[in-house]
Amino acid sequence: MLVIVVENVPPRLRGRLAVWLLEVRAGVYVGHVSRRIREMIWETVEKGIEDGNAVMAWSTNTESGFDFLTLGQNRRVPVEMDGIKLVSFVPEGDQGNATDIA
Amino acid sequence: MTEPILPPLKPIPIKDRVSVVFLEKGNLDVLDGAFVVVDKDGVRTHIPVGGVACLMLEPGTRVSHAAVTLASRVGCLLVWIGEAGVRLYASGQPGGARSDRLLYQAKLALDDEARLKIVRKMYEMRFKEKPPERRSVEQLRGIEGVRVRKMYELLARQYGVTWKARNYDYEEWGSGDMPNRCLSSATACLYGICEAAILAAGYAPAVGFLHTGKPQSFVYDIADIFKFDSVVPVAFRIAAKNPRQPEREVRLACRDAFRQTRLLHRIIPTIEETLAAGGIERPKAPEEAVPIAIPNKEGIGDAGHRG
Numbered sequence: 001m002l003v004i005v006v007e008n009v010p011p012r013l014r015g016r017l018a019v020w021l022l023e024v025r026a027g028v029y030v031g032h033v034s035r036r037i038r039e040m041i042w043e044t045v046e047k048g049i050e051d052g053n054a055v056m057a058w059s060t061n062t063e064s065g066f067d068f069l070t071l072g073q074n075r076r077v078p079v080e081m082d083g084i085k086l087v088s089f090v091p092e093g094d095q096g097n098a099t100d101i102a
Numbered sequence: 103m104t105e106p107i108l109p110p111l112k113p114i115p116i117k118d119r120v121s122v123v124f125l126e127k128g129n130l131d132v133l134d135g136a137f138v139v140v141d142k143d144g145v146r147t148h149i150p151v152g153g154v155a156c157l158m159l160e161p162g163t164r165v166s167h168a169a170v171t172l173a174s175r176v177g178c179l180l181v182w183i184g185e186a187g188v189r190l191y192a193s194g195q196p197g198g199a200r201s202d203r204l205l206y207q208a209k210l211a212l213d214d215e216a217r218l219k220i221v222r223k224m225y226e227m228r229f230k231e232k233p234p235e236r237r238s239v240e241q242l243r244g245i246e247g248v249r250v251r252k253m254y255e256l257l258a259r260q261y262g263v264t265w266k267a268r269n270y271d272y273e274e275w276g277s278g279d280m281p282n283r284c285l286s287s288a289t290a291c292l293y294g295i296c297e298a299a300i301l302a303a304g305y306a307p308a309v310g311f312l313h314t315g316k317p318q319s320f321v322y323d324i325a326d327i328f329k330f331d332s333v334v335p336v337a338f339r340i341a342a343k344n345p346r347q348p349e350r351e352v353r354l355a356c357r358d359a360f361r362q363t364r365l366l367h368r369i370i371p372t373i374e375e376t377l378a379a380g381g382i383e384r385p386k387a388p389e390e391a392v393p394i395a396i397p398n399k400e401g402i403g404d405a406g407h408r409g
Contacts (some may be wrong), residue, residue: 063120063361064153079147082124082353091144 001066002038002058004029004045007074009052016044046071109263111152113177113403116302117367119155121295121360124353127162130169137172139163152176155366156294158183177407179298183290192297192318199406202306206384207305207320207377209309216380223379227327227372243312253330277393280348281341287352288333289325293318293362294327299369304406324373331361370404 004017005007006027014027019039020041021029033041036060045054056073063084070078127138128147137151151172156179158164165180173180181192209389210216221242225233229249233242248409258265263281278286300307300320310319312326336355345351358368387393401407
C-alpha cells in the first residue's frame with residue numbers, strides 16, 4: 001500500500017501522479033506498487049515539487065508496519081524516537097525543515 | 103444528556119501493537135483527545151498510545167492527569183524509568199482486572215506441587231530440554247543459575263566481549279561495564295513489555311513462581327523465558343561494538359529482535375501455557391457470590407484489559 005499526499009504543488013505533478021495512482025481526494029494518492037516503482041514515483045515528486053510539500057507513506061517491514069518520507073516545508077516534521085518514527089507539529093512562525101530524518 | 107458522537111475508546115490486543123516508545127523530555131498531555139508530548143518550544147508530537155504496549159518515561163517528562171487516564175483507557179502501560187532503563191515505578195494500566203485469573207494464579211503459586219510443575223515448565227521452555235527429575239524448586243534454581251552464568255560466558259565469547267560477571271549497582275547508572283550496561287538497558291525493554299502483557303492477560307506481576315518478593319516477580323519469571331533468545335545476544339552484540347550511545351543502539355536492536363521473533367504475538371500464549379502446566383482448573387465463582395448485574399461488554403482487547 002502506498003499513499004502520497006501533496007500540497008501546493010504544480011498541476012503538472014498532480015496530473016503525473018494520477019497516471020500511476022488513484023486520486024481519492026484533492027492531493028491524496030493511493031496505490032499499491034513495488035519498491036522500484038515507488039522510488040521512481042518519489043523521484044518524480046522530487047523533480048516536480050517546486051515550492052510545495054509532499055509526504056509518501058508505504059507499508060513495509062518496520063515495527064510499525066509502515067515507513068514514510070517527506071519533502072518541502074511543512075509544520076509537521078518527522079522525528080525518530082529510538083526506532084519509531086513519529087511526527088512533531090511545530091508552532092506557527094517557527095517552521096521546521098521537513099526533510100527526511102533517516 | 104446528549105449521546106457521545108464517537109464510540110467509546112477500547113484497548114486493542116497486545117499482539118497488534120508496537121513494543122515500546124521512549125520519551126525523554128516534555129509534558130505529556132491530551133489535546134483534542136489525542137496523546138501528545140509538548141516540548142519547551144511548543145512542538146507537539148502525537149504518540150499513538152493505543153498502538154503501543156508500553157511507554158517508557160525517562161527523567162525529564164511530566165504527565166498530566168488526562169494523559170494517564172487516556173493511557174489506562176487504551177491499556178498502555180506507563181513505566182517510569184531512571185536514566186537509561188533503570189526502572190523506578192510503573193503504573194497507568196491498572197492490573198488485576200480479572201479476579202478469576204488472579205485467584206487461579208494465586209492458587210497455582212500456593213500449591214507446592216503445581217508451583218514445582220510450573221517452574222519445571224519454565225525451565226523446559228527456557229533451555230529447550232526437560233529439567234532433571236525429582237528436584238525441588240530450590241535445586242532447580244541452583245541448576246538454572248549455573249546454566250545462566252555459562253550462557254553469559256558463552257555468548258560473551260561468541261561476540262568477543264570481555265565478561266566478568268553480571269553485576270551492577272542498581273542505584274548508580276554507569277557504574278557497570280559496557281556489557282552490563284547494555285544488558286540492563288535491554289532487559290529493561292523486555293521487562294516493560296512482559297509486564298504490559300501480564301497485565302493485559304489479567305494476571306498479577308507480583309505473584310511469581312521462581313522469583314518472589316518483588317513487585318515484578320512474575321515479570322522476571324516470564325522475561326527469563328525469552329531473555330536468552332532475544333535481548334541477551336542483542337546486548338552482547340552491541341557491547342562488542344563499544345558504541346557511543348549504547349542505550350539507543352540497544353533499544354534499536356531490541357526492537358528488531360522483538361519484531362523478528364514475533365515476541366508480542368507469543369508472549370500471552372506463553373504465559374497461559376506456563377500456567378496451564380500447573381494442572382489446576384481455573385476456579386469457578388462460588389455459588390453464593392452475587393452474579394454480575396450488568397453483563398460485561400464484548401471487548402476487542404486482551405482478557406485483562408478494562409473497557
